[in-house]
Amino acid sequence: MIAYKLLFVDPDMNALDAYRRLLKAMRPKWSASYAANGREAIQMMRKSKPDVLITELNMRIENDADLLKAVQKFYPEVIRIVLSSEPDTQAETILSATQSAHRFLAKPCKGENLLAHVEQAAELRKIIYSQELREIIGGMPYLPSLPQLYHELIHAMEAPLVSVADLGDIIARDVSMTTRVLHLVNSAFFGLPRQVSNPREAAVMLGMNVLKSLILYVKLFFAAPDSRLPGFSLDDLWEHSSLTARLSREIAKDLAGNSRIQEDAFLSGMLHDVGKLLLLEHPKYINSVIRRQSQDSDLSFADAEYQEFSVSHAEVGGYLLGLWGLPDPVVEAVACHHRPSQISGEPSPVLAATYLANALLCRQSGAELKLDENLLNQDEIKRMLATWDRQAAKLYEEHKNS
Ligand SMILES: [Fe+2]
Numbered sequence: 161m162i163a164y165k166l167l168f169v170d171p172d173m174n175a176l177d178a179y180r181r182l183l184k185a186m187r188p189k190w191s192a193s194y195a196a197n198g199r200e201a202i203q204m205m206r207k208s209k210p211d212v213l214i215t216e217l218n219m220r221i222e223n224d225a226d227l228l229k230a231v232q233k234f235y236p237e238v239i240r241i242v243l244s245s246e247p248d249t250q251a252e253t254i255l256s257a258t259q260s261a262h263r264f265l266a267k268p269c270k271g272e273n274l275l276a277h278v279e280q281a282a283e284l285r286k287i288i289y290s291q292e293l294r295e296i297i298g299g300m301p302y303l304p305s306l307p308q309l310y311h312e313l314i315h316a317m318e319a320p321l322v323s324v325a326d327l328g329d330i331i332a333r334d335v336s337m338t339t340r341v342l343h344l345v346n347s348a349f350f351g352l353p354r355q356v357s358n359p360r361e362a363a364v365m366l367g368m369n370v371l372k373s374l375i376l377y378v379k380l381f382f383a384a385p386d387s388r389l390p391g392f393s394l395d396d397l398w399e400h401s402s403l404t405a406r407l408s409r410e411i412a413k414d415l416a417g418n419s420r421i422q423e424d425a426f427l428s429g430m431l432h433d434v435g436k437l438l439l440l441e442h443p444k445y446i447n448s449v450i451r452r453q454s455q456d457s458d459l460s461f462a463d464a465e466y467q468e469f470s471v472s473h474a475e476v477g478g479y480l481l482g483l484w485g486l487p488d489p490v491v492e493a494v495a496c497h498h499r500p501s502q503i504s505g506e507p508s509p510v511l512a513a514t515y516l517a518n519a520l521l522c523r524q525s526g527a528e529l530k531l532d533e534n535l536l537n538q539d540e541i542k543r544m545l546a547t548w549d550r551q552a553a554k555l556y557e558e559h560k561n562s
């Protein structure tokens with residue numbers, strides 16, 4: 161078992177003592193530090209950077225700055241978990257912390273649950289070895305929305321008879337907004353017994369007041385700026401994501417009748433390229449990939465990424481969604497959508513559906529893609545492949561003519 165380095169910050173001495181006892185009893189090999197306030201915490205971090213920070217809300221450092229925001233800025237690769245007794249999930253402090261914390265847990269939290277969250281988030285780091293990439297993902301979770309959908313949402317919010325489900329329907333059409341609302345409702349703060357994959361349902365759970373505060377005050381969503389990198393279009397990415405979501409759900413329906421799996425397959429199809437959205441803000445990364453591609457015209461974007469960085473936007477997206485607590489089958493499908501064989505054992509129906517939907521649609525747009533042989537050897541996939549290929553062609557044609 162890996163020994164992680166943790167830093168707990170809590171003004172309540174009894175809480176710190178309880179964390180000490182918990183670690184000693186259950187993870188004696190982990191090292192942990194304990195701080196009673198933000199200033200102490202930041203001093204400790206300057207000496208030794210933890211893997212995971214577990215903090216109460218509203219901890220202040222020098223100049224009254226917020227600890228979470230400072231850590232996000234200066235130590236972006238540190239995983240940030242809020243463990244708070246703040247009883248009101250509508251409170252402004254919680255809502256604004258959604259911009260800087262990866263996970264939210266409510267006190268009282270069972271010791272084993274707390275450690276499981278810490279472990280699960282820290283384990284994700286195995287996906288991404290590069291410190292630079294971890295910093296990109298951990299430090300700047302700004303995901304741009306499609307401008308027309310963002311404006312549609314703002315406009316809809318002002319309409320007198322709009323329901324929260326109507327807003328949810330708009331959110332469900334945008335990759336970034338979907339990711340954000342699912343991040344929130346899947347945080348343990350909302351105390352849900354299961355993970356939520358449906359953004360409309362997530363919007364309804366948050367409720368109109370919280371949703372409005374998030375949009376208007378926290379500014380959780382924002383429209384993508386005009387200037388984009390040459391060769392990349394947010395519109396194309398959005399179209400591709402929504403087609404992949406639809407095909408992925410159809411494939412999942414054939415592979416496993418279960419509606420939960422279909423919902424997860426739709427979501428992972430929608431979010432599979434979320435890593436690209438994040439990396440688009442980093443021209444240095446994108447330019448290195450494009451340079452690599454220009455040296456070998458047969459290389460796909462993802463293959464060029466693997467050659468250059470040993471990971472791709474797939475793992476980057478999976479890492480972000482995992483940190484944000486999205487459902488595990490979705491995280492796995494997003495992380496492995498270019499290399500399904502990198503997981504041991506047979507791929508889940510969600511991963512198989514996402515992988516095939518993306519690959520078949522990419523082929524429709526002219527990409528030369530060799531399908532994964534392990535998957536093709538599965539009887540059900542062999543039998544249905546031609547049908548799914550026809551569905552991909554139909555969806556692609558419909559979209560081109562729309
Ligand atoms: Fe991709």
Ligand SMILES: [Fe+2]
Nearest residue numbers: 400432433518
């Ligand atoms: Fe894709």
